[in-house]
Amino acid sequence: MAELSPILKQATPVTVDHGEGCYLYDTDGRRYLDFTAGIGVTSTGHCHPHVVAAAQAQVAKLIHGQYTTVMHRPLLELTERLGTVLPAGLDSVFYSNSGSEAIEAALRLARQATGRPNVIVFHGGFHGRTVAAATMTTSGTRFSAGFSPLMSGVHVAPFPTAYRYGWSEEEATSFALRELDYVFATLTSPAETAAFVVEPVLGEGGYIPGNRVFFEGLRERADRHGILLILDEIQTGFGRTGKFFGHQHFGVRPDVITMAKGLASGFPLSGIAASAELMSAAWPGSQGGTYGGNAVACAAALATLEVIESENLVENARVRGEQLLAGVRAAESKAIGDTRGLGLLVGAEFTTADGTPDRETATAAQQLAAAKGLLLLTCGAHMNVVRMIPPLVVAETQIADGLDIWSEVLDEVGR
Numbered sequence: 001m002a003e004l005s006p007i008l009k010q011a012t013p014v015t016v017d018h019g020e021g022c023y024l025y026d027t028d029g030r031r032y033l034d035f036t037a038g039i040g041v042t043s044t045g046h047c048h049p050h051v052v053a054a055a056q057a058q059v060a061k062l063i064h065g066q067y068t069t070v071m072h073r074p075l076l077e078l079t080e081r082l083g084t085v086l087p088a089g090l091d092s093v094f095y096s097n098s099g100s101e102a103i104e105a106a107l108r109l110a111r112q113a114t115g116r117p118n119v120i121v122f123h124g125g126f127h128g129r130t131v132a133a134a135t136m137t138t139s140g141t142r143f144s145a146g147f148s149p150l151m152s153g154v155h156v157a158p159f160p161t162a163y164r165y166g167w168s169e170e171e172a173t174s175f176a177l178r179e180l181d182y183v184f185a186t187l188t189s190p191a192e193t194a195a196f197v198v199e200p201v202l203g204e205g206g207y208i209p210g211n212r213v214f215f216e217g218l219r220e221r222a223d224r225h226g227i228l229l230i231l232d233e234i235q236t237g238f239g240r241t242g243k244f245f246g247h248q249h250f251g252v253r254p255d256v257i258t259m260a261k262g263l264a265s266g267f268p269l270s271g272i273a274a275s276a277e278l279m280s281a282a283w284p285g286s287q288g289g290t291y292g293g294n295a296v297a298c299a300a301a302l303a304t305l306e307v308i309e310s311e312n313l314v315e316n317a318r319v320r321g322e323q324l325l326a327g328v329r330a331a332e333s334k335a336i337g338d339t340r341g342l343g344l345l346v347g348a349e350f351t352t353a354d355g356t357p358d359r360e361t362a363t364a365a366q367q368l369a370a371a372k373g374l375l376l377l378t379c380g381a382h383m384n385v386v387r388m389i390p391p392l393v394v395a396e397t398q399i400a401d402g403l404d405i406w407s408e409v410l411d412e413v414g415r
Contacts, residue, residue, distance in 0.1 A: 011036075011366070011377055011378070012367075012370040012375055013370065014026050014032060014370065014375065015027050017029075018046075018047070019034070019042075019045075019046025019047055020045070020046055020047055021045040021046060021048075021391070021393060022034055022045055022046075022390060022391050022393065022394050022395075022398050023046070024046065024375065030373070031373065032370070032373050032374070032375050033373060033374050033375065033398060033401060033402055033405070034046070034375045034390070034391070035374060035375055035376050035388045035389060035390045035402055036375050036376065036377050036389055037389045037390060037391045038266060039235075039261070039377065039389065040203075040235045040240060040261045040262060040345075040389045041261045041262060041265070041266050042265055042266050042391055043238055043239065043240065043261075043262035043265060043304065043308070043313070043391060043392045043393075044265045044304055044307045044308070044311075044313070044391065044392065044393055045391040045392075045393040045394075046266075046391070048265060048303075048304075048307055048393070050303050050306065050307050051265045051300050051303045051304055051307065053303070054299045054300055054302065054303035055267070055296050055299055055300045055303070057299070058074060058295055058296045058298075058299035058300075059296055061295075062295045063294075063295060063296055064291070064294055064295060064296075065295050066290060067095070067292065067293040068288050072295050072298075074295050074296075074298035074299040074302060075095070075293045075295070075298045077298075077302055078298045078301050078302045078305075079093050081302055081305050082273070082305070085244055085305070086257075086273050087245065087247075087248075087253065087254060087257065087273075088253075089253075089275050090254070090256075090257060090273040090274055090275060091273075091275060091276055092273065092274055092275060092276040092278075092279035092280075093271050093272070093273050094271055094272050094279065094287045094292075095269065095270070095271040095292045095293035095298075096270045096271060096272075096289055096292040097268045097269065097270060097289065097291050097292055097294075098128070098260060098268065098270055099127075099128050099133075099234040099258065099260040099261065099270055100127070100128030100129055100130040100133040101128075101130070101270055101289070101292075102234065102258040102259065102260055102270040102271055102272050103127045103128050103130075103132070103133045103136065103197070103232065103234075103258055104128075104130060104132050104133060105258075105272050105287065106195075106197070106230050106256050106258050106272045107119060107132055107136075107195070107197070107230075108282070108286055109256065109272065109274065109278070109279065109281070109282050109286075110194040110195035110228045110230060110256070111194050112281060112282050112283050112286060113194075113228070113278055113281035113282065114194040114195070114226070114227075114228065116191070116192050116193055116194035117152075117153045117192055117194065118153045118154070118155060118188040118192050118193045118194060119136065119153060119154055119155070119193070119194055119195045119196070119197055120154075120155050120156070120157050120180070120183060120188065120193060120195070120196050120197070121136045121137075121138060121154060121155075121156055121157075121196075121197050121198070122138075122156070122157055122158065122159040122176075122196075122197075122198045122199075123138050123156055123157070123158050123159050123161070123205075124138060124139050124159050124161060124202045124205030124206065124208065124381070125137060125138055125139060125159065125197070125198060125199050125202060125205060125232070126139040126140075126143070126199070126202070126203050126204035126205060127197065127199075127232055129143055131147070131150060131151055132151045134147075134150065135150040135151040135154050136151075136154055136197055137204075138156055138205075139202065139203075139204040139205035139206075139379075139380075139381060140204065140205075140380075140381050140383075143204075155183055155187045155188045156183075157176065157179055157180040157183045158172075158175060158176040158179045158180075159176060159198075159202060159205070159208065159210070159214075160172040160173040160175070160176045160210065160211060160214050161202075161205075161206075161208050163208075163337070163338040163340070163349065169211060170213075173211060173213050173214045173217075176214060177214065177217040180217070180218075180221065181221075184225075190221075190224075190225035190226075190227065191225070193225065193227050194227065194228060195227060195228040195229070195230045195255075195256075196218050196221075196222060196227060196228070196229050196230065197230045197232060198210070198218065198229075198230070198231060198232065199231075199232045199234075199235070199236065199246075200215075200231060200232075200233065200236045200241070200245075200246030200247045200249065200250065201235070201236050201241060201246055201342050201345055203234075203235040203236075203345075203379070204379050204380075205379070205380065205381065206347055206349065206379055206380035206381070206385045207340060207341055207345050207346065207347030207379065207385060207387050208340060208347075209249075209340065209341070209342040210250060211250065212249075212250040212251055212252075214250075215247065215250040215251075215252040216250070216251070216252060218252070219252050219253060222255070228255040228256060228278075229252070229253075229254050229255050229256075230254065230255065230256040230257070230258065231245075231246075231247045231252075231254040231256070231257045231258070232257075232258050233245050233246055233247065233257045233258060233259050234258055234259060234260045234261050234270070235261055235345070236342075236345070237257070237259045237260075237261070237262060237263070238259070238261070238262035238263055238304070238305075238308065239262065239308055239313050239314035239317050239343075239392050240261075240262055240317060240343055240344055240345060240389075240392070241317070241321075241342045241343035241344075241345060242314065242315075242317045242318030242319075242321050242322075242342065242343035242344075243314065243318070243343075244314055245257065246342070249342065255274060255275075255278060256272055256273065256274045256278070257272065257273050258270070258271075258272050259271055259272070259273065262304070262392070263301050263304065264297050264298075264300045264301040264304055265300055265301075265303070265304045265307075266300075267294070267296060267297035267300040267301070268291070268294070268297055269293075269294065269297040269298065269300075269301055271292075308392070311393065313392040313393060314392075316392060316393070316394070317343045317344045317392045318343055320344060320390070320394050320395075320396065320399050321341065321342070321343035321344045321345070321346070323396065323399050323400075324341070324344065324346050324388060324390070324399050324402070324403070325339070325340075325341045325346050327399065327400075327403035327406075328341075328346055328348055328388070328403070328406065331403065331406055331407045331410055333410045333413075333414065334353070334414065335350050335351070335358065335361050335365075335410070335413060335414050336348050336349065336350055336351070336410075337349050337350070337351035337355060338351075341388075344388075344389060344390050344391075344392060344394070345387070345388075345389060346387065346388040347379070347380075347385045347386065347387045347388070348385065348386045348388075349362075349380065349384060349385045350362035350365065350384045350385070350386065351384065357380070357381075357382035357384040358384050359378075359382050359383045359384045361384075361413055361414070362378050362383065362384040362385065362386050363378060363383070364413050365386055365409050365410070365413045366378050366386050368409045368412060368413065369386075369405060369406065369409050372405045372408060372409065373405060374402055374405040374406065374409075376388060377389070388402070390402070
């Protein structure tokens, strides 16, 4: 009898029967408040009626029409709709299935368009698990260890992680930009650098937001040296941060964005967006794939965008995110060294009294929360950050319920 790989470990003990909105129900009928959202995927909640209806209708018409063989209406309609929300000038889209695939497509485009071999990523970033994406990932060695050699041409510069450095955000940002210039002087010449690849908010790296000065510094250097600025919006896109895309908090213009997760409410769909001029620089045959732009996934994505607009979910993410962050900060605990976030991306970092990362207590808190009916995840290089990622449809009362459980958890693991 076959079974799942023993390496796959569940973050919670829950076996789900069904989901509805912000709740999951296990096979015994117990209800859980889901503040994981499938790692930021089910942005419209579980089984939103409009998304379900769109997917059901599409399944009865066309499940798969391979998009370099035939074209189908859901793909065309989704592309047109994305044009109303994508950053100005990013008017050409390529679809794939996963975030890792989107990152690899962006990397391939950058190298082909510039003729340059190298990319710069930023310490703490997560970009995926395939070989190229894992090489570009520095949020934890668990994503890249054990299958070397990895891809060449990737260099790492600091992200302004003020808490880890023990500095102010201004000091950390100044350091990060100075060190980026030092990378140019010592590791990769600007003339050989194709792109910066960076998340607006570090995801797996610990839910650490960037800031305007840092991203303006990246944009200025990109323009000065002819380098492409690729913004990884896989977790921060589609309203998650309280703006449609995370980079919009920082007033920066991307050359390429990658997108996935919240795009299709749980259906596998990802993509990259760039200007038509830049996308045309990709080499013939370099973009494609069997399942990219799947008809059902596209129909679900189109319905997702309609729900985000009609239910004002971007604004809801902003308001409910402020409520969540304020509540987590108010639940003071000697076990938590730092609390931060942007929109409905909130992280609480557990440390010992001397500031050492405390994975044990973070795990205990996350597991206890599940036992009490609140599903959470951990992240960070040391897995000592408990992260909260409610669906964008989350209501004020549900945030309050989650905070009540979190407060009980902290009472038990140690204030």
